[in-house]
Amino acid sequence: MDCMKAVIIGAVLSVAAAERRFPAGFKFGTATASYQYDKGESIWDRFVHSRPEAISDRSTGDVACDSYNLWREDIQLLEDLNVDFYRFSIAWPRVLPTGFPNRVSEDGARYYGDLIDGLLARGIEPVVTLYHWDLPQPLQDLGGWANPLISEWFADYARVVYDLYGDRVKTWVTINEPTVICDIGYDGLVAPGLESEGRGSYLCTKHVLLAHAKAYRLYETEFKPKHQGQVSLTNQLMWFEPETEAEAELTELVKALSIDRYCHPIFSGAGGWPPALERHVAEKSAAEGEPRSRLPPFTGEELHLLRGSYDYLGLNHYTTRTVRRAAAGEAVGTYLFDGFRELGVALGARPEWPATMSHWFMVHPEGFRALLSYVKRQYGDVPVFILENGLSDAGTDLDDQPRVDYYRNYLEQVLLAIEQDGVNVVGYTAWSLLDNFEWMDGYQSRFGLHHVDFSSPLRTRTARRSARYYAALARTKDIHAEYEFHKMAAEL
Ligand code: NOJ
Numbered sequence: 371m372d373c374m375k376a377v378i379i380g381a382v383l384s385v386a387a388a389e390r391r392f393p394a395g396f397k398f399g400t401a402t403a404s405y406q407y408d409k410g411e412s413i414w415d416r417f418v419h420s421r422p423e424a425i426s427d428r429s430t431g432d433v434a435c436d437s438y439n440l441w442r443e444d445i446q447l448l449e450d451l452n453v454d455f456y457r458f459s460i461a462w463p464r465v466l467p468t469g470f471p472n473r474v475s476e477d478g479a480r481y482y483g484d485l486i487d488g489l490l491a492r493g494i495e496p497v498v499t500l501y502h503w504d505l506p507q508p509l510q511d512l513g514g515w516a517n518p519l520i521s522e523w524f525a526d527y528a529r530v531v532y533d534l535y536g537d538r539v540k541t542w543v544t545i546n547e548p549t550v551i552c553d554i555g556y557d558g559l560v561a562p563g564l565e566s567e568g569r570g571s572y573l574c575t576k577h578v579l580l581a582h583a584k585a586y587r588l589y590e591t592e593f594k595p596k597h598q599g600q601v602s603l604t605n606q607l608m609w610f611e612p613e614t615e616a617e618a619e620l621t622e623l624v625k626a627l628s629i630d631r632y633c634h635p636i637f638s639g640a641g642g643w644p645p646a647l648e649r650h651v652a653e654k655s656a657a658e659g660e661p662r663s664r665l666p667p668f669t670g671e672e673l674h675l676l677r678g679s680y681d682y683l684g685l686n687h688y689t690t691r692t693v694r695r696a697a698a699g700e701a702v703g704t705y706l707f708d709g710f711r712e713l714g715v716a717l718g719a720r721p722e723w724p725a726t727m728s729h730w731f732m733v734h735p736e737g738f739r740a741l742l743s744y745v746k747r748q749y750g751d752v753p754v755f756i757l758e759n760g761l762s763d764a765g766t767d768l769d770d771q772p773r774v775d776y777y778r779n780y781l782e783q784v785l786l787a788i789e790q791d792g793v794n795v796v797g798y799t800a801w802s803l804l805d806n807f808e809w810m811d812g813y814q815s816r817f818g819l820h821h822v823d824f825s826s827p828l829r830t831r832t833a834r835r836s837a838r839y840y841a842a843l844a845r846t847k848d849i850h851a852e853y854e855f856h857k858m859a860a861e862l
Pocket residue numbers: 403406546547606686758801808817
């Protein structure tokens with residue numbers, strides 16, 4: 371936009387929109403993840419190279435954004451965004467090339483240490499995810515998340531990382547989005563790309579949760595007394611609405627499957643699986659001739675280990691889906707795992723919810739408030755840390771006003787959840803700092819506040835309009851800060 375336009379808009383905006391500010395201590399940040407961005411030897415390397423047709427543009431994350439080399443530049447972008455924190459993930463195979471702790475990569479350890487120091491030097495807090503889907507391939511060869519020993523292997527890895535960076539990192543995210551790791555990873559669409567007819571995903575769910583709990587307890591007993599940090603996991607939680615009132619009860623079961631399966635064992639007072647889900651899967655398994663429920667039970671000791679293994683509730687949210695009963699024999703659609711078949715549901719969306727570049731993602735801001743209120747009703751006053759939220763588009767336009775609108779409208783719902791529903795939301799993370807390798811969508815679907823030119827060896831980063839809006843938001847905590855300005859500028 372040229373100067374003249376800016377002057378005209380400035381003059382027209384003499385009546386600014388009323389402020390809508392987040393509370394003083396509320397923190398804003400942005401996020402990335404290692405494979406989408408940086409790289410190690412992992413199940414994703416194996417998957418994209420052995421099954422190139424699984425990625426829509428047949429691309430890989432071999433170089434991705436090349437933040438392994440360009441991290442200093444990225445810290446500058448973060449500083450320009452005025453963010454309080456930066457969420458990134460550590461690639462397990464970059465630190466432990468075999469997956470096991472007998473060999474620690476000096477280079478990997480130095481890389482993350484430099485990044486953490488670089489952030490702290492600019493006053494940006496590192497929020498570190500231990501696992502964002504890039505399992506060392508040697509562990510997958512031993513069964514991956516279906517092998518019960520993996521919770522020990524994960525705790526061993528966590529110990530190495532806590533030892534390396536625990537003095538400087540105060541917020542840890544053990545595992546990112548178990549639903550994708552287990553439900554999609556064990557149903558063919560993402561790495562490791564297994565097909566297990568509902569068995570692998572539930573086994574994986576149990577072992578991922580236990581891995582989280584062991585890493586949590588390890589920190590609690592051996593590191594927290596010295597470093598006073600906080601640990602949790604983050605779940606991708608969609609919101610669900612019944613398509614018609616007749617499907618209200620069924621929708622509750624979908625919530626038990628999709629939201630509470632990952633939350634109830636950790637955040638509820640009673641612990642264990644959500645009872646309605648446990649009953650349902652046991653009945654279904656028996657009816658289908660299984661000798662035992664596909665959803666493996668917890669022992670008393672496991673239940674105890676999991677219950678209360680959190681310092682905050684991490685949540686990634688993007689979209690809402692409608693729920694209806696599937697017709698007999700109906701294919702229930704993509705991005706679904708066997709659990710939805712088991713429940714006999716089909717997910718949809720209302721026609722008025724705008725589509726995005728991701729086939730699973732429709733825009734419905736009000737669903738965010740409904741989800742946050744549900745979390746409070748289910749799990750009480752736990753501090754909720756929003757660790758991802760953002761919009762995908764084709765990425766061609768630097769003038770991404772729809773993304774600015776998305777942030778403003780979703781954040782308005784977060785404010786309403788705080789003010790009207792008393793939800794204790796403590797921070798918000800925009801996904802993502804940069805365009806990156808969007809898993810099955812390759813580089814065709816973009817979430818970045820910054821555009822990345824993947825055709826250039828320099829991987830040039832350019833701020834979009836949304837980056838300028840987010841910088842004003844993070845500085846003022848006011849969702850209306852510069853919003854009208856950008857809206858008018860986009861219309862000119
Ligand atoms: C969740 C994942 O954690 C992240 O890796 C992904 O890019 C976004 N959702 C968008 O799909």
